[in-house]
Amino acid sequence: MQKAILFFTVVVAMGNHCLFGQDTDSDSHNLIISFPEVALIDIEANNGTEVEFEISSSGIEAGEALVIHDQRDELWINYTSLIASDGTQRSISVEAGPMPEIPGLVISLEAKNHSGNGGGDFGLPTPSIQPSSSPTNIITGIGSAYTGDGSANGHQLVYSLDFEGEISDLSFADELSTSILMTYTITD
Secondary structure, eight states: OHHHHHHHHHHHHHHHHHHHTSOOSOOOOOOOOOOOOEEEEEEEOSSOSOOOOOOOOTTOOTTSOOOOEEEEEEEEEEEEEEOOTTOOOEEEEEEEOOOOOOTTEEEEEEEEEEESSOEEOOOEEOSOBOOOSSOEEEEEEEOSEEOOSSTTSEEEEEEEEEEOSOGGGOOOOSSSOOOOOEEEEEEO
């Protein structure tokens, strides 16, 4: 009899285990999607990204003032930004390498409103700035956005060169040109 009870207990225990180990008619699992923060920037143009101002005396008659007022607008800033869920917006700043020390010579930079392709929360340009060795914002309030790639997409950059000083402060330099490195950075 004890063998029969023991046998019956083992069969019931195994039966319960087998019942709990069976598959059901449905099952589930988690699908996890993670989005990384993205902050990419690029300077685009049709013919290279070098901006050149060439001061010329052509078209000036003897006795006329040498007027320096020139603009270049061939460059475009493209960016892709995916911001964190806390909504912290991004900015783009520019920092200039060593600037020439010529009294009255003014170099300024302006970013235009977004144009072309793209989508999302584009940044807004600041008023025109004079680049310096300190990073200065030129576009602020960038959310999750992409500007489109290439020239004619994003924010057009307009460089201006003006001379507002005394002609006596200008002289022909032994160096025929001065190169200034302009560094753009996208930050939170």
